[in-house]
Amino acid sequence: MVVKKICGIGAGYVGGPTCSVIALKCPDIQVTVVDVNHEKIAQWNSEKLPIYEPGLDEVVEKCRGRNLFFSTDMRLAIQEADLIFISVNTPTKTFGNGQGRAADLKYVENTARIIAEVATEDKIVVEKSTVPVRAAESILHILRANHKPGVSFQILSNPEFLAEGTAIENLVNPDRVLIGGHDSPEGRAAIEQLAQVYEHWISREKIFTTNTWSSELSKLAANAFLAQRISSINSLSAVCEVTGADVSEVASAIGLDSRIGSKFLQASVGFGGSCFQKDLLNLVYICECLNLPQVAAYWQQVIDMNEYQKSRFSTKVIVSLFNTVTDKHIAILGFAFKKNTGDTRDSPAIYVAKSLLDEGAVLHIYDPKVQEALIMDNLMACSDSHVKNRIHVYQDAYSAVENTHALVLCTEWDEFIELDYEKIYSQMTKPAYIFDGRKILDHTRLQNIGFIVQTIGKRLNRIPVSRTWGSSTQL
Ligand code: UDX
Ligand code: UDX
Ligand code: ADP
Numbered sequence: 001m002v003v004k005k006i007c008g009i010g011a012g013y014v015g016g017p018t019c020s021v022i023a024l025k026c027p028d029i030q031v032t033v034v035d036v037n038h039e040k041i042a043q044w045n046s047e048k049l050p051i052y053e054p055g056l057d058e059v060v061e062k063c064r065g066r067n068l069f070f071s072t073d074m075r076l077a078i079q080e081a082d083l084i085f086i087s088v089n090t091p092t093k094t095f096g097n098g099q100g101r102a103a104d105l106k107y108v109e110n111t112a113r114i115i116a117e118v119a120t121e122d123k124i125v126v127e128k129s130t131v132p133v134r135a136a137e138s139i140l141h142i143l144r145a146n147h148k149p150g151v152s153f154q155i156l157s158n159p160e161f162l163a164e165g166t167a168i169e170n171l172v173n174p175d176r177v178l179i180g181g182h183d184s185p186e187g188r189a190a191i192e193q194l195a196q197v198y199e200h201w202i203s204r205e206k207i208f209t210t211n212t213w214s215s216e217l218s219k220l221a222a223n224a225f226l227a228q229r230i231s232s233i234n235s236l237s238a239v240c241e242v243t244g245a246d247v248s249e250v251a252s253a254i255g256l257d258s259r260i261g262s263k264f265l266q267a268s269v270g271f272g273g274s275c276f277q278k279d280l281l282n283l284v285y286i287c288e289c290l291n292l293p294q295v296a297a298y299w300q301q302v303i304d305m306n307e308y309q310k311s312r313f314s315t316k317v318i319v320s321l322f323n324t325v326t327d328k329h330i331a332i333l334g335f336a337f338k339k340n341t342g343d344t345r346d347s348p349a350i351y352v353a354k355s356l357l358d359e360g361a362v363l364h365i366y367d368p369k370v371q372e373a374l375i376m377d378n379l380m381a382c383s384d385s386h387v388k389n390r391i392h393v394y395q396d397a398y399s400a401v402e403n404t405h406a407l408v409l410c411t412e413w414d415e416f417i418e419l420d421y422e423k424i425y426s427q428m429t430k431p432a433y434i435f436d437g438r439k440i441l442d443h444t445r446l447q448n449i450g451f452i453v454q455t456i457g458k459r460l461n462r463i464p465v466s467r468t469w470g471s472s473t474q475l
Contacts, residue, residue: 001193003082005031005081008032009034009074011033012051013051014087022197026067034071078114082124090105090108090129091104102285108127116145124154125154126156126157127156132285133220135216136156143155156194156212157215161176162174165338179195182212219279227303232305233250233266233457237309237457238457241457247458266439269437269438270306271337272347277306284296318355326359330407332349332363332364333366334410334412335375336370350378363390364401365393372393406434408437409438411438421451436455441455
């Protein structure tokens, strides 16, 4: 059988762009993306898409109404499809067994039940959401226990490796496509059918097939490895700040070793995003359940180091501002978890902003792509209502920095590099501080203008090593 109709369940950061690019590259396949959220589907059908992703508007514009459809009629789309992608969210569980660590599979389970109820013909069901190892087995169990007579299902694991901000580029030209399936004639046939979809634009050598469990674990492992590199370089950034080494130089020097490689060695205020922390927690939980406490402790340390990095940065801001930020006005530039996205999930900016609010600061926040309501939602969760009066959201960087004591850069947006810092200096209260949490600014130039500058992994304002060596508060 050749796949003619695809249904993508879940129109989020993964499902939306993935299905759009499949529609772009496979004009002979009809792709319908469905979601329980009516408002989101209405946005996908409008001029203003629900997510910001460079290049996405153009892809959707080209395909929507041709072979790409966004709908809330999940049952119809499932019934018609030969192949179904499950790309619903799998957040960390907030209660019960595995609370705060295990992935909550309730949305995946819901979709499996609907598929079983609706399907009247054979289907290939593909899990795209990041799921714990052996989740495919649970999906299969639900499908087989509820299916109609004569209907059979093949479950494949086909994790998505796109990164936000570069999703379209990653989908059009991926490093690899991973497909895991059951090692049986039917399983191999299903793998082949999905591989043929990708072969519309991706060469066969890049399509890597494994058993289902290897595929599921590879997704968790890839995110855990990437996060581990960031925590490793961030741990060294702390050493650099005390010793006078420069973490960028260290990263370049070690990155030249082809066994290490140069990517993902950018020290920062800490990693964020919907995947790294969630998948690490999930991996730790799985290891504990498998009675592998040493392995669990190893990966937990990657998360702990990230928390340490975020707290080190916030402390640096507070300590530098004479150990008190109460009633001081502080500009936060960037609220998204990285540039080129409006996504704030687990953004380090949230941590930094909350720490400063806890100390009584008044925040002036600006991000080019994050709406005011989302910023407020993030900061008001678990905060007293009076905190609201100390949060001001601005529509541009210059208005945000006016009359502030410090500028704290949390996201590496290109436009922050291009700002007129002479003008900014003249608008700020003196002494004027800049804390560059992304290492993107020209620090020497800023110091020449008159700013006191602090960054990650490099000591800019000289403190004799003997004074800081061994002390408990390292700036
Ligand atoms: C290492 C560094 O590679 C080298 O750059 C540095 O100058 C000195 O330390 P060496 O210890 O001689 O070199 O050998 P290496 O090839 O790095 O192997 C070290 C150990 O790691 C060996 O026991 C090797 O078997 C093991 N190893 C290596 C693995 O278990 N898995 C691997 O994938 C690679
Ligand atoms: C990640 C994986 O890269 C992707 O393959 C997977 O499918 C989903 O999770 P994403 O979270 O969208 O993608 O973005 P990524 O570019 O990986 O950045 C994650 C976080 O790490 C960001 O906060 C980013 O700023 C930070 N980061 C990244 C660093 O601090 N230093 C680096 O060198 C790289
Ligand atoms: P991700 O980053 O993994 O794509 P998102 O939260 O952006 O996560 O997207 C997941 C989408 O899945 C959301 O739009 C949510 O409404 C949708 N969703 C969750 N459960 C279901 C379901 N049972 N049926 C259809 N859509 C669902």
